Amino acid sequence: MISREFLLDVSRLVWRNWSHRLATGIDRVCYAYLRNFGPRSQAVVQYRGVARILTERHSDELFETLLEPDEVFRRRLSLLAPRALAASARAVDGRGTFYINVGHTDIDLSRLLGWTRRSRVNPIYLIHDLIPLTHSEFCRSEAIERHRGRVVNALFSAAGVIANSRATAAELELYGRSHGIPLPPITSAWLAGARLAQDDVVPLKSGRHFVCVGTIEGRKNHFMLLQVWQRLVERLGPAAPKLVLIGQKGAEAAHVESMLERGRGMSDHVVILSHCPDEELGRWIRTARALLLPSFAEGFGLPVIEAMELGTPVIASDLPCFREIGVGIPTLLDPLDAVAWERTILSFLDLCPERARQLRMLKEYSAPTWGGHFAQVESWLEELRTVRRPFMFHPGPDRRSTPVVVRRDGAERHAPDRLQTSRPER
Template sequence: MQRDLLIDISRLIWRTWTGRLPTGIDRVCLAYVDRFASRAQAVIQRGNLRQILTPALSDAIFRLIREGGPQFRTRAPRLAMRALVAQRGGQLGEDRLYLNVGHTGLDATGLVAWTEKARVRPVYLIHDLIPLTHPEFCRVGEDIRHHRRMANALASAAGIIGNSQATLDEFAAFAKAEGKPCPPMLPALLGGHPLPADAPPIALDRPYFVTLGTIEGRKNHVLLLQLWRRLISHNPVACPKLVIIGQRGWEAQTALAMLDRLPLLQGHVDVIEDCGDTALAGYLRGARALLMPSFAEGYGLPVVEALGVGTPVVASDLPVFRELAGDMPIYCDPLDGATWLAAIAHHLQEGEIRKDQLARVQGFVMPSWEAHFAAVTPWLASL
């Protein structure tokens, strides 16, 4: 029996094949497979090849994706590659909705033509427009690629899902600048990633703060390192520890140079590049607060994770953070070091400001995938 949806699984297949650690976008792709696999066929892209897989082959790959483990990593890519080669001509979409929730192949020059030829109606989930709004924090040329992604989405989409209203506002601004109308759009907050409830707080030799995320320019680690440099110079004995949880990324030369070559920070700043969920929950529960001085964010999952375990947050005043967390964080300008120092000082004491924030955090309700799909499913049916 023909399925009424098509789901692009390319990102899950090829990233796993190369051994990369799962990202937030990967988790979104997996959530959509979990939700819609029973009524969907899989779509695979590789270079200029795109195929709609048969229901039987789709079920086999969906099963491998959901089971995970070594079988998925070895068998799923081989099945996908054979399908790309064997199904020459492929199946037609027959006007079905095609869900692409991982930006997969959105920059490809042949994407729009394929959607027309294959008779599919694309629905794209847009995660951010950071390469266009903040190109200085991205790899060279990424702004050009992302412009193609967003232009292709505008040219072919039957609908656009935004991971937040903030993202959709930026997409609408892009469409206006391009002189193009927006397709139907739906904001739907992504489900949070609940951390283990039984993970105890991790205690270090002194109070500590956590910052969470890839070490890249837009995360503004430099601000925190400069603040810690000042705190250490002022009173090394009383200085709290800074725990940076995240892998080394890009456009962060100054931050990485400070971490690698500034002896003053040693013993006061720890970097954890590989941190499982249990350890992450422990660090967040043990921290005085999560610090997020980002210049730009597509979503802000660390804020959700910290608030989800009851940890206060000090964050840049970004629209997406306000959408996710309301008045629960302390908001600071990402360039105003003095306000960050003041917020850190407040959380080193048990004063009224900290007590008030701890009380507000108790009312946080983590966005859920149930709520996400409760909004998305009927909206898809309306397209």
């Protein structure tokens, strides 16, 4: 049944296209992996850990359909799904085929891990961040438990784990060591941003506006930005710059809307764009005085890459991932220091020395590419073909599973009870 080099899990993209949700950063990564690995892969689709492998022909049809506009996708999927599922397989002998899952899809479920073990496939997972574990105050309890399951299961069961940055890789390694989990091979490979710099796109007229890109939720620290803008409006009146918030509203967006309603004059200076196509996004970023990212935690930060590629200065939180991918260009500030943010934003309205420094450095900036990412990942995968981990994950009855280390001699031992610890020791 498995006749191609890879198995590619596209369950997340099927859900995204069907639900008409705007693509998130993780979705963009899934699309990039689809374009790179699709021609050499068979599709895996799953629901709650029950996985099916599509035939070559049906895989190609699904991959092509996933790249269609959403309205076309629904129609084509409705015609494809009955045929594809009827001809699909559950039980296979993968004989070491790489199973690639870069969307975090159901890695926390023991049922999926049991399938990878029985099917003798080598799972490759991409972990985008550990935010629900390192900054649980910004996440719902269910999200924390699910992500703990993803991280623990991935570390125990994967033939290899891809991290989007050295910062994420370091957090993964720390978590594994502090919980007594034998670490799989881990590689860090930078992601590439969306193609926003299109020659045929006429930019907006450069003005006095700043842009903040990302889901509107507590972790992104929009509330602090709005406090800064309230003071700027009170201080400058009609001359205050415009703040453009680009992103879908998350579970904690109510406080942003409430502040906009209460703040005097705020509605004239703050705009929320919940639906912003890439062409329009590129225009807003390219003509902004700076991109603002005051997040409390990030795993990578695609908007930083995208803004710098467009030649736009960046003011961001002083986080390990921003220090890494920013390569010394962005102005980094404490996300709690609202005074420093206000002072810096005011200075960027003019050609201050710090903004001039960024503009000079941006002329020589070379953004990461998907070509570079996949060259690194595929070279690493070739190395992994000769490496066999001496343990696997034995699925248990619950979501967290029952970790069991399987030695080369076939004997089993249960993993340490410390796996139930809620947070890694810092």
